[in-house]
Amino acid sequence: MKDSIxxxxxxxxxTTMLYEYRERIALAVSFxxxxxHNTKEIAFARYHCEQLGIEHIEIPLAFIRxxxxxxxxxxxxAVPEGNYDEDNMRSTVVPFRNGIMIxxxxxxAEDRGLKYVMLANHGGDHTIYPDCRPAFVDAMxxxxxxxxxxxxxxxxxxxxxTKADIARHGKALGIDYSKTWSCYRGGEHHCxxxxxxxxxxxxxxxxxxxxKTIYEN
Amino acid sequence: MKDSIxxxxxxxxxTTMLYEYRERIALAVSFxxxxxHNTKEIAFARYHCEQLGIEHIEIPLAFIRxxxxxxxxxxxxAVPEGNYDEDNMRSTVVPFRNGIMIxxxxxxAEDRGLKYVMLANHGGDHTIYPDCRPAFVDAMxxxxxxxxxxxxxxxxxxxxxTKADIARHGKALGIDYSKTWSCYRGGEHHCxxxxxxxxxxxxxxxxxxxxKTIYEN
Numbered sequence: 001m002k003d004s005i006x007x008x009x010x011x012x013x014x015t016t017m018l019y020e021y022r023e024r025i026a027l028a029v030s031f032x033x034x035x036x037h038n039t040k041e042i043a044f045a046r047y048h049c050e051q052l053g054i055e056h057i058e059i060p061l062a063f064i065r066x067x068x069x070x071x072x073x074x075x076x077x078a079v080p081e082g083n084y085d086e087d088n089m090r091s092t093v094v095p096f097r098n099g100i101m102i103x104x105x106x107x108x109a110e111d112r113g114l115k116y117v118m119l120a121n122h123g124g125d126h127t128i129y130p131d132c133r134p135a136f137v138d139a140m141x142x143x144x145x146x147x148x149x150x151x152x153x154x155x156x157x158x159x160x161x162t163k164a165d166i167a168r169h170g171k172a173l174g175i176d177y178s179k180t181w182s183c184y185r186g187g188e189h190h191c192x193x194x195x196x197x198x199x200x201x202x203x204x205x206x207x208x209x210x211x212k213t214i215y216e217n
Numbered sequence: 218m219k220d221s222i223x224x225x226x227x228x229x230x231x232t233t234m235l236y237e238y239r240e241r242i243a244l245a246v247s248f249x250x251x252x253x254h255n256t257k258e259i260a261f262a263r264y265h266c267e268q269l270g271i272e273h274i275e276i277p278l279a280f281i282r283x284x285x286x287x288x289x290x291x292x293x294x295a296v297p298e299g300n301y302d303e304d305n306m307r308s309t310v311v312p313f314r315n316g317i318m319i320x321x322x323x324x325x326a327e328d329r330g331l332k333y334v335m336l337a338n339h340g341g342d343h344t345i346y347p348d349c350r351p352a353f354v355d356a357m358x359x360x361x362x363x364x365x366x367x368x369x370x371x372x373x374x375x376x377x378x379t380k381a382d383i384a385r386h387g388k389a390l391g392i393d394y395s396k397t398w399s400c401y402r403g404g405e406h407h408c409x410x411x412x413x414x415x416x417x418x419x420x421x422x423x424x425x426x427x428x429k430t431i432y433e434n
Contacts, residue, residue, distance in 0.1 A: 063277070099360060110313055147347050147348035
């Protein structure tokens with residue numbers, strides 16, 4: 001039964017959720033908020049939706065690029081190199097990004113009579129990104145239920161999984177991860193040096209997936 | 218102490234909040250989501266911020282007009298006439314509009330190191346607009362706290378007031394309500410027939426304020 005909207009970036013996590021829950025996903029929404037890598041990842045989001053025959057729309061949120069500050073955003077400071085740990089990745093936080101994207105998707109679900117909004121936040125995000133934590137998604141779920149006539153719910157099935165766990169799901173589903181984008185720098189190829197590239201490489205390795213990603217380093 | 222962002226439409230309620238909490242409001246944000254009356258009300262929002270020397274920004278949310286369905290939105294069906302009751306006003310709901318606007322303001326507050334987001338929802342909105350109810354604003358407050366590093370809070374000081382109560386606050390503050398906009402039709406003058414015009418007229422009357430609004434009827 002098609003009852004859900006997926007917030008789909010085109011990265012490893014949400015692409016896995018797209019395949020895993022494809023029977024339930026009526027619509028996938030990608031948000032272009034002016035990050036360095038939005039164009040790269042959204043192209044992959046569109047590709048997978050076309051493969052699966054799932055409606056895909058891109059929503060521009062230009063105000064984030066125009067007003068917010070984060071190394072993830074075009075024209076702001078450089079994305080740091082190194083591991084995916086707090087000190088290093090803190091500058092990549094886009095304030096309340098998941099709150100903004102989930103809220104837009106909740107409105108869209110209510111408008112279309114759909115019951116669920118899915119988001120592929122995962123356990124590895126909790127330290128750095130407060131809007132990926134269980135307390136946040138639980139509160140957004142309560143806000144969605146209270147704030148809509150249809151009692152929309154927020155589903156975050158990967159909240160307590162690691163990225164390697166998610167990659168294992170993808171392996172079982174036969175997903176071609178070379179057609180996903182992680183690098184926060186948004187160059188021609190994955191840089192291989194930023195925290196997200198390192199995290200991606202490690203997850204694919206732990207899941208025993210041959211990594212066909214082209215890395216610049 | 219300037220510690221807050223106000224979601225300011227330029228209507229009676231949020232304009233009153235702007236004056237009442239002007240010592241605390243560092244920034245007022247108006248959202249242009251493509252309603253019939255956005256242009257009219259945002260002009261008043263800007264006017265009052267200029268009067269008070271408070272920074273004001275307008276954020277476009279074109280995706281709401283492009284994708285959502287509501288008689289409030291340009292190009293959609295007509296705004297109904299008659300009283301401000303459920304059957305009549307249900308078509309004016311813009312799904313999860315407050316969730317979307319509050320989330321954007323939470324992100325903005327986090328970005329600027331501000332602690333509070335203020336919204337002027339009130340008791341008269343509860344029947345028709347689920348994203349004005351106490352359960353909704355409480356959940357958004359929890360989401361803001363959990364989803365930001367600074368523990369941003371959502372403040373809705375008028376949640377349990379009537380519109381007439383708010384007008385009484387405005388009377389004490391000496392606000393010129395002829396420089397606010399309520400009519401959902403967004404014509405040259407207030408139509409005087411839609412539910413919002415009727416509610417506005419009644420509130421001003423109950424508060425004992427001479428109503429200088431020009432109504433078409």
